Amino acid sequence: MDNVSFYSLTLGHLKDHFLQNNVKPFHAQTVFTEIYKKLNFNFQKSDFDTPLITDALGVFDFSLPKIVREQNAKDGTTKFLLEMKDGLKVETVLIPFHKRFTVCLSSQVGCAMNCSFCYTGTQGLKRNLLAQEIIGQYLVAWQWLIQNRPEKSVCPNIVFMGQGEPLHNFDEVKKAIDIMLTTEGLHLGPRQITLSTAGYLPGIERLNEMARVNIALSLHSPTNSVRNELIPLNRSYNIETVLNALGKIPLLKRQFVNFEYLLIKDLNNSSEDAVKLATLLQGKKAIVNLIPFNEFPDSPYKRPSVESIDRFKLILEENGIPTTVRTTKGDDILAACGQLKVLDEITQAKKLRDEKNKNNL
Ligand code: SF4
Numbered sequence: 001m002d003n004v005s006f007y008s009l010t011l012g013h014l015k016d017h018f019l020q021n022n023v024k025p026f027h028a029q030t031v032f033t034e035i036y037k038k039l040n041f042n043f044q045k046s047d048f049d050t051p052l053i054t055d056a057l058g059v060f061d062f063s064l065p066k067i068v069r070e071q072n073a074k075d076g077t078t079k080f081l082l083e084m085k086d087g088l089k090v091e092t093v094l095i096p097f098h099k100r101f102t103v104c105l106s107s108q109v110g111c112a113m114n115c116s117f118c119y120t121g122t123q124g125l126k127r128n129l130l131a132q133e134i135i136g137q138y139l140v141a142w143q144w145l146i147q148n149r150p151e152k153s154v155c156p157n158i159v160f161m162g163q164g165e166p167l168h169n170f171d172e173v174k175k176a177i178d179i180m181l182t183t184e185g186l187h188l189g190p191r192q193i194t195l196s197t198a199g200y201l202p203g204i205e206r207l208n209e210m211a212r213v214n215i216a217l218s219l220h221s222p223t224n225s226v227r228n229e230l231i232p233l234n235r236s237y238n239i240e241t242v243l244n245a246l247g248k249i250p251l252l253k254r255q256f257v258n259f260e261y262l263l264i265k266d267l268n269n270s271s272e273d274a275v276k277l278a279t280l281l282q283g284k285k286a287i288v289n290l291i292p293f294n295e296f297p298d299s300p301y302k303r304p305s306v307e308s309i310d311r312f313k314l315i316l317e318e319n320g321i322p323t324t325v326r327t328t329k330g331d332d333i334l335a336a337c338g339q340l341k342v343l344d345e346i347t348q349a350k351k352l353r354d355e356k357n358k359n360n361l
Helices: 011-020 027-037 051-057 131-148 166-181 224-230 239-247 271-281 306-318 343-360
Strands: 066-072 078-083 089-097 100-104 108-110 125-128 157-160 193-197 214-218 257-263 286-292 323-325
Touching (some): 011 027, 011 051, 027 051, 078 131, 089 131, 100 131, 157 166, 214 239, 257 306
Parallel strands (some): 100 157, 157 193, 214 257, 257 286, 286 323
Antiparallel strands (some): 066 078, 078 089, 108 125
16 A cells, blocks of 8 residues: 655644654654755755654655656746656646746646636546645645746745636645645745635635635636636536625635636627626625636637727726736746646647548548
8 A cells, every 4th residue: 555645744644643653743843844844855864863753754655746748938937747646647837927936736637617718628527636746736846946946946826727626626625725834834825825716616615614815716707608608617606606605705804806807809808798897896805817818729719809908907997896917828838727738638639630630531
């Protein structure tokens, strides 16, 4: 049987384990600091190298996901294809933002939500990631940053916007976040973490069990009929139901809910849509992030013109809704929002299609 992963342990778990092995529990804090703050995985060579501690730690597996591919975009974005122990792969992206990087983490292998604009959605759900695999992605990306971009290697912020619907894997994502927030460990602040959801109501209703991280809702349309097309999950939990549930989450004083809005030409980018969106969000602590659609091979949707993006933004702002336009990062390596998918499979699918087309000629 495989050893238990060290990264699946909370500080409390490690203390209990030490107690059972006659090690003073305060040593657990030293170990957490060594691993998570100093990224020192070679603990045999550290101050706490005593036979009792090393024996107690010897039962754990310290291995991290393997980088099997690394792609660097012109704008400084780096996308990793990471292999888990069972051979399944997910993508993790490091995105430069001003003075520090943000890591975009995956929460599942594939995704069950089947959003029509998303590469990942076409893959279906293979399995949930475990807390240690979520933390593993972070540690691998941070280690890479320290080695390759030392000038900007301060511990990166986190967005759960990679593969998967994080609230569909609530327990493991919550556990990973709890470990990431541990003061003696990574010591991230809840506001350094953003959870993005397509509107998975059973998860939204459990958000009060979690630390007050930032929440982002992928809204993409103020109209249920259009949102049904973009996010099939909307047929189960429509806009009003999801907004009502989000409204019940207590927000901190200067905390907002981020509403992600993918702008797609001739589908959801009219002035009428902007007015409807402003009406929908009136009186809410909301920020809208407009994301001009990134076309990918065979994508059914198109990117709107710069003028129509500006017009949409202006209407929202005139109606008192703070709005930003997200500059897409990593376009040239398909690292932008909704574009993560194991590229081998894309290439495979394209090959099959091309062969089919050839045979039909
Ligand atoms: S956009 Fe997010 S929720 Fe929708 S299919 Fe893609 S990964 Fe899943």
